Amino acid sequence: RLLLRNCRLSDDIGFRFSDRSWNQYPLTADKYSLWLRNTPGDLVLVAMDYETFGEHHWPESGIQEFLAWLIRRCIEQGIEMLTVSMAGLKYEVRDIYDIPPWHTISWADIEKDTSAWLGNLMQKRCFEMYTWIEPYVKAIGGEYLNYWRLLGTSDHYHYMSLKTGGPGEVHSYFSPYTNPFEAFETYVEALTFLIHSSLVEYREHVSRYAWRLRLPPRMSFQFYLTEGVHTGYSARGLDDLLRLLDVVPPESLVYHIRRGDLQMWISTTILWPELSHEIDRVRKISKIELLVRELKRIVESARTP
Template sequence: YKAKDSNLRVLLRNYRLSDDIGFRFSSPWWNEYPLDATKYARWLAAAQGQVITLFVDYETFGEHHWPEGGIHEFLRALPGEANKWHHLNWRTPTEAIERHNPVGEIDVHEYNTVSWADIERDPSAWIGNPMQNISYDSLKELEQLVKGIGDKTLIRLWRYLQMSDHFYYLSIKGGGPGDVHNYFSSMGSPVEAFAVYSRILSDLEARIRAELEKPELAAKRVLRRLPAGMGFTFSYEFARSSGVTVQSLHEFLSSLKTVDLSSIRFHMERGDFERWLRHVVGDDKLADQIAKVSQSKRKLKGEALRKRLLAIIERRIEQLKTVAKVPAGLKETEK
């Protein structure tokens, strides 16, 4: 096959023949047990298509299947048995794609990722259940923070926690797939693996936030672009969205210049700006300044209110940029 809109050649794994070696070779319950090289070569000879691609893990030969079970003897005998069939030839991947033209085009959308794990053969071995989703989302939320610090040690630790094995151990599947997940895990159960991973991730987050208390980094954190789901959405009244959502202080300032005054008044009366700036953006100083405007005995209205808010936020952004050492004219979110 070839990848869609590309000249990249793709060799698809023959999962049945591959799994006969990788997973079923040592299974007494399998109706083809025991499997020997003669029988397997016969299956290869009967297979359809131009190329038979056999993909198995290195661990298959000695770890998944112990030498005492005959896996090494099987591997040693297979080339000779296959060579007895005149229409079978051994080829490297490069030789295979050079000898044969693609028979079709394949397109795998990013949300339809394929794998050779479990029965589903999709990403559900690593992502999907609540423990996996929570762990993944928590790890992802640290990305901008740890990259903003730029500390190589913290970034390396953060990347270590992205290893797929951590999420694989959180699988709660049953049956055969569950047995495979448990076989590879060093933990007593997925729940134990989740507890351990969460503690380690919390420790890393604590280290990151301790670094962010330094003035320069604290300013950069406030100026950062927030992850999806943490932005501020302007509304006119309860449950009536304006359709405008901002993800940073710069975007907040820009939108305040054009958003309808009724939306500004609505959020000021509820204290929404103050809460978002304090609890999401993380700028207590700016939140306090906005609160003072709201609590002032001299209530500003209309364009006067807008003008006052813009002046406060513009001044605060310039202060933060100075502390964060952001060059003049450059937004922190553009760096």
């Protein structure tokens, strides 16, 4: 179940409470409780950061007194207070909310999308590097995976924002860096070091790690009968490849071996050139049955016990 945050009413407290230029300033408990009561729907989800109390709004702003009186006024207005769990149990599902990845929503900045973290070229390039190394660090595990997860903290990307105005002030206020470019340089240096050290570790023990590798669909090997004629099969790792050798039409395997497609994928994506060279030896076998049999033998023998 998903509870949708009321953006306006949440930001009225979270960001606008102490803004003297706001046309509703000062915000009182009487006024806000009336807004809550007159809002349609089963419930109103008011969600804000912990920084709201004492960071965004200092005690001198009256935020604490506002909260104390708000609870009293809500009780007087017959407004019930619920936790998220209580609300989820009390109310029936109203509808399906379908958000594709390219329309992801957030409560950040004016746009309320992912632009706070992936809105400029620096952020996008860093994220591309970060997601590219993902399957390899997951195959290795251990401290490499832990460091990778730490570099995935959204704050790193938040600090690289080039936004101006109010949103820009928020980004720079929390950043430990002088400017977004310093944040970018620092992050790239750390991520590049992780990528390099991970690939060195992966290559040193490739016969073990390669079998743990689970690639995303965009990096998988696609089987074709001829150019433009897809078989419907794809391999996201060596386990998939070994299984599909008994399923994919032999003509498809021969097609890719003759062209060197499979060898290239194993060398440049699986990062196992030695296995690629072994497989390339079957290219000259003329009989399809013998070629497929030898291909399967080579892949099976590469598995570490």
